Amino acid sequence: MKMLINAPERVVADALRGMAAAHPELVVDVENRMVVRRDAPVSGKVALVSGGGSGHEPLHAGFVGHGMxxxxxxxxxxxxxxxxxxxxxxxxTDSGAGVLFVVKNYTGDVLNFDMAMELAEDEGVRAARVLVEDDVAVTDSLFTAGRRGTGGTLFVEKLAGAAAEQGAPLETVEALARRVAEACRSYGVALGPCSTPAKGGPTFDLPTGELELGIGIHGEPGRERRAMMTAAEIAEVTVDALLEDLGGPPTGRPFLALVNGMGATPLLELYGFNAEVQRVLAERGAVVARTLVGNYVTSLDMAGCSVTLCEADEELLRLWDAPVSTAALRWGR
Incomplete structure (x- = not known):
C-alpha cells in the first residue's frame, strides 16, 4: 500500500506537527500528545476533554475549539x-469549574480515562465522565464490553460543548451529555477495508463484490456480509436498524442526522447516499431538523459510511446551532 508518510512510528507526531502549523489558534504539544484551545483555561467554564486512538480524524483533535x-x-x-x-x-484546561471527559466505549479508553479522572480528582479537579455507546450493530465486539462508541461522539461533544461555552455548571453539562449519548444511535457499512501504517496493508479481507454491514471504526466485523448493494438498499437497511433500536416508528420529535464517511468515500457518493437516507427517513415518518454530511469520524482509508441519528428537542437544536469554531466544524462566528 502507498501512504503519504515518512515512517509508521512517526505518523501521529508528524500529523500533530502539521496541525500545529495549520492552526495557530491551537496549542499542539507533540511530545505529550495533546491538543488544547489556545485560550484555555477559560475562566468560569467547564472544560471538555476527549480523545482516543488516532486514525479517526478529524475526531477528536479536529473538534478542539470554541463551542466544542x-x-x-x-x-x-x-x-x-x-x-x-x-x-x-x-x-x-480546568478553570476551577470542573472537567467533563467524553469517552467512547472501548475497553482501553474507558480504563485509561477512568484512571485520568482519579488522578485529576487527587489534584483537586472536579471531574465527571460520560460514556458514548451508540453503535446498534453489535454488542461485545473485539474492542468493547457493550456497544461501541462511534458517530454519536460528535453530537455529544458539540451539544455539551455549546452548553459549557454558555456557562452551564458541571452537573448540567454532564446531565446534558448523558442525555445526548442516550439519544444517539449509529450504524456503519464498509465497502472496503482500512490499512494501518504499521501493517502497510488491509486490516481485514473484504472480497470484491461484497460489503460488511454493521462495522466498527477500527474495521471490526459487523453483523453480516452481503453482495454489494445500491445506495438505496444500504439506506433502507441502515435506517431501519437505527429506528428499530430507537423503539420503532418515530415519536414526532425531530432528529439530528450525521451521514459520515469512513475516510475514503468521496463527497459525491456521500451526498448521493444522504439523499437516500433522507428519503427512507421521510417514508418512515421521521422529521430531520439538521443534517451534517462529510468525513468526521473516520477509519483511516476505509471505504464506506455510517449514519447517526440523535433524537432532539428545542434545547438540543438551539445548542446545535450555537457558534462553533474548530479545525473541522465551524459555523456562527
Missing part, C-alpha cells in the same frame, strides 16, 4: 491514549 472541546488526547493509531495524556489535558 477544550482539549483532545490522540493515542497511537487505533490505540487508546494513556492516562497521563488525559490527566495533563484536564489540568491544562
Amino acid at each position: 472541546l477544550d482539549a483532545a488526547c490522540p493515542g497511537e493509531v487505533f490505540t487508546s491514549p494513556v492516562p497521563d495524556q488525559a490527566f495533563r489535558a484536564a489540568t491544562a
Whole structure:
C-alpha cells in the first residue's frame, strides 16, 4: 500500500506537527500528545476533554475549539491514549469549574480515562465522565464490553460543548451529555477495508463484490456480509436498524442526522447516499431538523459510511446551532 508518510512510528507526531502549523489558534504539544484551545483555561467554564486512538480524524483533535472541546488526547493509531495524556489535558484546561471527559466505549479508553479522572480528582479537579455507546450493530465486539462508541461522539461533544461555552455548571453539562449519548444511535457499512501504517496493508479481507454491514471504526466485523448493494438498499437497511433500536416508528420529535464517511468515500457518493437516507427517513415518518454530511469520524482509508441519528428537542437544536469554531466544524462566528 502507498501512504503519504515518512515512517509508521512517526505518523501521529508528524500529523500533530502539521496541525500545529495549520492552526495557530491551537496549542499542539507533540511530545505529550495533546491538543488544547489556545485560550484555555477559560475562566468560569467547564472544560471538555476527549480523545482516543488516532486514525479517526478529524475526531477528536479536529473538534478542539470554541463551542466544542477544550482539549483532545490522540493515542497511537487505533490505540487508546494513556492516562497521563488525559490527566495533563484536564489540568491544562480546568478553570476551577470542573472537567467533563467524553469517552467512547472501548475497553482501553474507558480504563485509561477512568484512571485520568482519579488522578485529576487527587489534584483537586472536579471531574465527571460520560460514556458514548451508540453503535446498534453489535454488542461485545473485539474492542468493547457493550456497544461501541462511534458517530454519536460528535453530537455529544458539540451539544455539551455549546452548553459549557454558555456557562452551564458541571452537573448540567454532564446531565446534558448523558442525555445526548442516550439519544444517539449509529450504524456503519464498509465497502472496503482500512490499512494501518504499521501493517502497510488491509486490516481485514473484504472480497470484491461484497460489503460488511454493521462495522466498527477500527474495521471490526459487523453483523453480516452481503453482495454489494445500491445506495438505496444500504439506506433502507441502515435506517431501519437505527429506528428499530430507537423503539420503532418515530415519536414526532425531530432528529439530528450525521451521514459520515469512513475516510475514503468521496463527497459525491456521500451526498448521493444522504439523499437516500433522507428519503427512507421521510417514508418512515421521521422529521430531520439538521443534517451534517462529510468525513468526521473516520477509519483511516476505509471505504464506506455510517449514519447517526440523535433524537432532539428545542434545547438540543438551539445548542446545535450555537457558534462553533474548530479545525473541522465551524459555523456562527
